[in-house]
Structure formats: structure tokens, C-alpha cells
Amino acid sequence: MDIRRRPREKSTIWPYLLLLPVLIVMLSVVIVPIINAVSMSFQSYNLTKPKKIGYIGLQNYATLLHDPLFWSSLLRTAIWVVFGVGCQFLFGFLLALVLNKQFKGRGVVRAVSLIPWVTPGVLIALMWRWMYDGNYGVINDLLMRLGLIKENIAFLSKPGTAMPSVIVTIVWQGIPFFALMLLAGLQGISYDLYEAASIDGATGWQKLIYVTIPSLRNTIFVTTMLRIIWVANSVDVIFNMTEGGPAYATQTLSVYIYKKASALDMGYASAMAIMLMLVLLLAAIPYLRNTFRDQEG
Amino acid sequence: MKKLFAVLLALSMMVTMLSVACAEETTIKFWFWADNDDYAATMQEMIADFNATNGKGITVVGEQYPWDGGGYSQNLLTAAIGGGGPDVATFKLTATPSFVGNDLLAPLDSFIDAWEDKDQINESLYNTMRSAGGEDAIYVMPWNTQVLYVYYRPSMFEAAGVSVPTTYEEFLDACAKLTRDTDGDGKTDVYGFGMRGSNGGQEPWGCFIYAGGGDWEHLDSEGAIKGMQDYIDLYTNGYAPETAPNDGFAEVIDNFKSGLTAMTIHHIGSSAQMMELFGDDVAAFVFPKGEGQWTSMGDTETVMFESCQNKEAAFEWMAYLATGKGQETWCTVTGNVPVAARVQALDQFQSNPFMKVSIEGAPVAGILPVRDTTTEWIGNWPSMIQQALLGQISAEDCMKTLQETLWAE
Numbered sequence: 001m002d003i004r005r006r007p008r009e010k011s012t013i014w015p016y017l018l019l020l021p022v023l024i025v026m027l028s029v030v031i032v033p034i035i036n037a038v039s040m041s042f043q044s045y046n047l048t049k050p051k052k053i054g055y056i057g058l059q060n061y062a063t064l065l066h067d068p069l070f071w072s073s074l075l076r077t078a079i080w081v082v083f084g085v086g087c088q089f090l091f092g093f094l095l096a097l098v099l100n101k102q103f104k105g106r107g108v109v110r111a112v113s114l115i116p117w118v119t120p121g122v123l124i125a126l127m128w129r130w131m132y133d134g135n136y137g138v139i140n141d142l143l144m145r146l147g148l149i150k151e152n153i154a155f156l157s158k159p160g161t162a163m164p165s166v167i168v169t170i171v172w173q174g175i176p177f178f179a180l181m182l183l184a185g186l187q188g189i190s191y192d193l194y195e196a197a198s199i200d201g202a203t204g205w206q207k208l209i210y211v212t213i214p215s216l217r218n219t220i221f222v223t224t225m226l227r228i229i230w231v232a233n234s235v236d237v238i239f240n241m242t243e244g245g246p247a248y249a250t251q252t253l254s255v256y257i258y259k260k261a262s263a264l265d266m267g268y269a270s271a272m273a274i275m276l277m278l279v280l281l282l283a284a285i286p287y288l289r290n291t292f293r294d295q296e297g
Numbered sequence: 298m299k300k301l302f303a304v305l306l307a308l309s310m311m312v313t314m315l316s317v318a319c320a321e322e323t324t325i326k327f328w329f330w331a332d333n334d335d336y337a338a339t340m341q342e343m344i345a346d347f348n349a350t351n352g353k354g355i356t357v358v359g360e361q362y363p364w365d366g367g368g369y370s371q372n373l374l375t376a377a378i379g380g381g382g383p384d385v386a387t388f389k390l391t392a393t394p395s396f397v398g399n400d401l402l403a404p405l406d407s408f409i410d411a412w413e414d415k416d417q418i419n420e421s422l423y424n425t426m427r428s429a430g431g432e433d434a435i436y437v438m439p440w441n442t443q444v445l446y447v448y449y450r451p452s453m454f455e456a457a458g459v460s461v462p463t464t465y466e467e468f469l470d471a472c473a474k475l476t477r478d479t480d481g482d483g484k485t486d487v488y489g490f491g492m493r494g495s496n497g498g499q500e501p502w503g504c505f506i507y508a509g510g511g512d513w514e515h516l517d518s519e520g521a522i523k524g525m526q527d528y529i530d531l532y533t534n535g536y537a538p539e540t541a542p543n544d545g546f547a548e549v550i551d552n553f554k555s556g557l558t559a560m561t562i563h564h565i566g567s568s569a570q571m572m573e574l575f576g577d578d579v580a581a582f583v584f585p586k587g588e589g590q591w592t593s594m595g596d597t598e599t600v601m602f603e604s605c606q607n608k609e610a611a612f613e614w615m616a617y618l619a620t621g622k623g624q625e626t627w628c629t630v631t632g633n634v635p636v637a638a639r640v641q642a643l644d645q646f647q648s649n650p651f652m653k654v655s656i657e658g659a660p661v662a663g664i665l666p667v668r669d670t671t672t673e674w675i676g677n678w679p680s681m682i683q684q685a686l687l688g689q690i691s692a693e694d695c696m697k698t699l700q701e702t703l704w705a706e
Contacts, residue, residue: 047374047375047378047395047399048394048395048398048669048670048672048673049398049669050398050399051398133540134538134539134540135538135540135552135555135557136551136555151484152539154538154539154540154543156540156543157539157540157541157542157543157544158539158687159687159689242543243495243496243543243679244680245495245542245543245679245680245683246494246542246543246683246686246687247542247680247683247684247686247687247689248680248684251680259676262368262371262676263371263672263673263676263677264371264374264375264395264672264673265673
């Protein structure tokens with residue numbers, strides 16, 4: 001009896017032991033910081049006022065509900081994500097379709113198209129900041145030479161142009177990610193499907209709508225979801241281009257959180273971070289449901 | 298007996314070796330910022346010189362961090378609280394309350410009292426350092442100062458028929474006259490004033506607030522609002538580049554160096570670059586008096602952290618910077634105003650025209666109020682000013698908010 005049990009017990013414990021290192025790492029770098037952030041969000045935790053640090057219940061949350069900057073930053077986050085990720089997807093998809101075709105020099109084009117994705121965000125921001133510069137920027141110079149403008153445009157110093165300018169930058173950065181992921185998906189679609197569609201008399205457009213896109217459904221879903229979360233959380237590009245200015249015109253919630261945390265008001269910054277996390281969780285629910293449904297299926 | 302002698306000998310040798318090893322291993326981690334690569338290289342050369350000549354086995358390891366419009370102080374505070382800070386760091390007085398409030402800084406009184414060079418530094422500077430800590434202790438060691446003044450291009454003044462302004466009204470008038478379309482294409486080629494609407498702009502802006510009749514204690518006063526309105530008018534009238542709301546240190550200096558602006562405000566730290574580029578075609582004057590007069594004393598000090606394991610060694614390095622060879626080297630290269638009397642008396646400082654303007658401005662130079670709200674206020678300043686410059690809020694509303702946030706309890 002005992003002899004039979006031992007191997008079964010061993011096999012029950014062994015997988016958990018194998019998972020333990022990962023669990024410890026997850027606990028230390030994900031769970032503990034989240035718990036810490038939640039705890040700080042209920043405290044007056046301003047490092048410039050160390051003597052006032054202590055629990056204050058829901059006061060930080062109550063304050064942010066009445067903070068017009070919080071709501072305007074949340075709205076700008078929505079604009080930033082919708083236009084940023086939307087255009088990244090659109091142009092990334094087009095690039096993937098092009099790169100999926102056979103043509104001379106395709107390898108080089110594929111490699112070059114990855115450059116924006118592998119360039120650090122801070123460097124991208126500084127590069128575009130100088131390109132947009134209202135006095136010496138190359139974009140103004142080009143537009144002037146093309147006769148499209150008569151006077152330089154201070155792209156990053158005007159509220160009307162600052163947000164579109166930073167969105168163009170994040171779009172430029174994110175296109176390769178979508179292109180790469182969708183290209184991988186495109187290469188997994190069986191040629192038989194296209195052949196069958198051709199026999200049925202489908203046009204190129206119909207093949208795209210009825211074969212390509214349905215076959216890429218999961219890839220599109222996962223990549224878009226991931227990118228929404230990354231873009232919503234990103235600070236580097238906006239902060240290094242405009243610091244959220246001029247006059248808050250490019251201040252997304254992540255930038256606002258960063259600025260509050262930089263001003264050492266960790267309690268309020270944590271409360272806003274928790275709110276952003278909840279908003280993103282709402283966006284991620286369809287992704288999670290989809291993942292679990294696939295696993296169950 | 299022989300055995301005992303051998304044991305004692307071995308022990309004494311071990312103690313000697315250990316003490317030598319300990320002396321050799323005294324390492325001081327030092328954080329600093331530098332305005333450009335040349336200054337950073339100079340600091341590393343000074344560190345190498347100190348390490349080679351201190352004769353006490355002290356090794357300073359210098360780590361450069363960007364000033365980042367004041368972000369340096371916040372990064373330093375975060376690092377120190379998290380346990381990853383340095384032993385000694387360069388510092389700004391306005392950051393003192395946050396550091397003292399968190400018990401991070403070591404009091405320096407006992408070191409200074411026992412220091413042979415104590416009298417090289419004016420007593421009034423020690424008093425300023427003492428008052429910044431809010432207690433009867435000195436936490437901050439004087440190093441050098443920079444007085445903000447107005448840089449200008451004499452050739453542009455001549456072309457526009459403008460003489461050096463002696464009053465605030467003349468200064469505003471000069472901003473208008475110096476704004477010119479030099480090639481007749483209908484577009485402005487030279488702007489009168491290089492305005493800093495982004496990080497760090499609160500210091501030159503303070504000159505306008507005082508000239509208008511305000512002061513730091515009463516930012517919502519009629520005079521302060523007038524100064525703010527003048528500042529807005531300079532921008533909306535087109536006497537400053539359109540990019541001004543987002544222009545920081547790099548932009549205002551580049552705009553002046555490229556000839557886009559005829560005047561801008563900075564301290565002597567930029568003079569070496571300016572003279573190298575323009576030769577005699579660059580000069581300076583103290584921001585002129587209006588209803589009142591103020592300019593920023595850009596102080597730079599050093600601090601020692603309470604967590605420092607070898608405070609005597611750390612103070613040796615701080616002393617080298619304050620009155621030793623480091624003081625002379627740093628102030629010579631950067632052009633900053635020395636705090637040590639011996640160095641101030643050197644010919645190179647007495648004959649420098651920009652140093653002369655710095656000294657002229659010193660009587661009206663001051664620092665921002667040192668409060669626990671100051672750091673956050675400095676961080677919020679650009680957003681408030683940008684709103685006013687872009688016409689989203691009035692000068693009055695802007696100043697009311699700045700008053701409330703600076704003096705909030």
C-alpha cells in the first residue's frame with residue numbers, strides 16, 4: 001500500500017516545486033509592489049512632508065474624483081490610446097501585407113522596418129523633439145521647401161498641434177510591432193484557403209475580408225490588447241518631448257502619475273495608478289475571457 | 298614567552314595590515330550634475346587629482362546625473378530614502394527641507410568648527426546654510442554661486458539702435474526694438490528676449506515679478522500680477538520665440554547662440570561658451586530695477602549623507618571642493634563665483650567681465666523661499682505659466698494659484 005503511494009505523492013509535489021522559483025519572482029516583482037501601491041494609495045505619503053505620513057482612508061480617491069486634471073488627463077489618455085494604437089494597427093497591418101509579398105530586397109526592408117521598435121523611447125522622443133522644433137526643425141524646413149507653410153509651426157508649443165505631434169511619434173514607434181506580429185500570423189495562413197477562395201471567384205478585397213482577417217483574429221486581438229496597455233502606461237515619449245505640456249495639452253494619466261510621483265507625492269500618485277490599473281483591467285477583460293475560453297475549449 | 302611574543306607580533310601585524318587595508322578602501326560615492334560635457338570632464342579630473350593627492354587613502358567615485366530642471370534633487374531624495382544614495386552630493390538649498398525632514402543629511406557643524414579653512418568662507422553664507430535647514434545646524438556646505446544676469450549681443454543692440462537698459466521699462470522697450478525682420482521677408486528673424494517657459498524658468502521669471510512690484514511672499518499682489526502680465530505681453534506681442542512655452546535651458550541657450558534671440562537670462566556658467574562663440578560680441582548686465590529688483594542666486598552646495606560610513610573622509614572631499622584646489626579649478630573652468638576668499642582674490646576672477654556683473658548683481662540676488670512645498674511648486678510652475686502664455690488663464694488667476702501652492706500649509 002505504502003509502496004504504491006510514494007510515487008504518486010512525489011509526482012504531486014514535484015510540479016509545485018518546479019513552479020516555486022517563478023512564484024517567488026512573481027511575488028517579489030509583481031504582487032508585493034501592487035500591494036505596496038494599494039497600501040500607499042490609502043495613505044498621505046508625501047516624502048516632502050514625512051511627519052504627515054499615515055493612513056487617511058479614501059481621501060486620495062475622493063480628492064482625485066474632484067481633481068479636474070485627473071479627468072482631463074484620463075480623457076487625453078483615451079485620445080492617446082485610440083489614435084495611437086489605432087494608427088499603429090492600421091499602418092502595421094499594411095506594412096505586414098507588403099512584407100508578406102515576394103519582392104527583391106524584402107529581407108533588408110523587413111530588417112530596416114524594425115528600427116523604430118528597437119530604438120529606446122527616450123531617444124525617439126529626443127529625435128522627434130528636434131525634428132518638430134519650431135525654430136530649426138527639419139519638418140518645418142521640409143514643409144517650407146514644399147511650399148506648404150509660410151511660417152514655422154511651433155508643433156510642440158501649441159496645444160492644438162502638440163498632441164497630434166506626439167501621437168505621430170508613438171505611431172511611428174509602434175508600427176513595426178504590429179507589422180511583425182501580423183506578418184507572423186499571415187505566414188501561418190494556409191495557402192489552400194486563398195486557392196479555394198480564388199476558385200470560388202473571390203476578389204483580392206474579398207480574400208482580405210473573408211480569409212486573411214478572420215484567420216488573424218486572435219493575433220489582432222492579442223497584439224491590440226497588449227499595445228493598448230503599453231501605450232496607456234507609456235511615459236517616456238510624451239515626457240521627453242513635452243513633459244505633458246504645453247499647459248497640460250499632452251498630459252496623459254501616466255504622465256500625471258509620473259509627475260506626482262516625481263514631486264514625491266507617492267500617496268496620490270498611487271491612488272491614480274490604481275485607478276488607471278482598474279480602467280486597463282476593464283479593457284483587458286475581453287482579452288482574459290478570450291484566453292480562458294480558448295484554454296477551456 | 299617566545300610563543301607569546303610571536304602571537305603578539307602576528308596580531309600587531311594583522312592589525313597594521315587591516316588598518317592599512319581599511320585606509321586604502323575608504324571610498325566616497327559622490328553624485329554631481331554638470332551643465333555640459335566639459336564641466337563633467339573637469340569634475341572627473343578634479344576627482345582624479347584628489348584621489349592622487351589626498352594622502353589619506355580616500356578614493357572618491359564620481360557619478361554624474363543630469364540636473365533635469367531640478368529633477369536631480371528628487372532623484373537624489375528617492376535614492377537616499379531607498380538606501381541607494383551617495384555619501385556626498387552636490388546640492389541646492391531649496392531641497393534642504395525634504396532631506397532634513399527625512400533625517401538624511403549629516404550635520405556638519407563639528408567638522409566645520411574644527412576646520413582650518415573655516416574663515417575662508419563668509420559667515421553670512423554659513424548663516425544662509427543654517428537657516429535653510431530650519432534648525433540650529435548646518436547641513437549644507439557652501440561651494441559656489443551663480444548670479445543670474447542678462448546676456449546680450451552688442452552688435453544687435455547697435456543694429457537696433459538700443460543702448461543697455463538701465464530701468465525695467467527700458468528693458469521691455471529694448472525687447473520690442475530688438476525684435477526684427479532682418480532680411481525683409483516679413484518674418485521675424487531675431488527676437489528681443491529668449492524666454493524660458495519650461496523647467497527652470499521660474500528663476501529668470503522672478504526678475505519680472507520683482508520689477509513689476511511683487512515679491513515671493515506676495516505673488517498675488519498687484520505688482521506681481523503686473524510683472525506676470527509684462528511677461529505674457531512679451532510672448533503674445535511676438536518679442537520672444539513662439540516656442541517659448543516649451544523652451545528649457547538647452548533651447549534658450551541654443552536660441553541665443555544661433556542668433557535667434559538678442560537677450561536671454563542665465564548665469565556665468567554659460568560665459569565661457571558664449572565668449573568662445575562670439576568673442577567680444579557678447580556682454581551682460583544686471584536685470585534692471587523696476588518697482589523692485591531681484592535676481593536669482595543660483596547656489597550650489599555639497600551635502601554629506603547620514604548613511605555615510607566614513608564622514609571624516611567625506612568632509613576631506615567637501616573641503617577640497619569648498620576651499621581647496623577643487624574650488625579654484627571648478628570656478629576657473631565654469632566661471633562660477635567662488636566662495637573661498639583666497640580664490641575670489643585671484644586675478645582671473647577679478648578681471649573677468651562676467652564675474653564683475655555677477656558681483657554687481659549679488660546685492661539683489663536671492664533664492665526661492667525654502668519650504669516643503671517648493672519642490673512641487675517648481676515642478677508645477679511650467680504648466681501654470683504655459684497656460685497664462687497661451688491665454689488659457691489670466692495673469693491674475695495664474696499668480697493666485699502660484700501664491701496658494703507655494704504658501705500652502
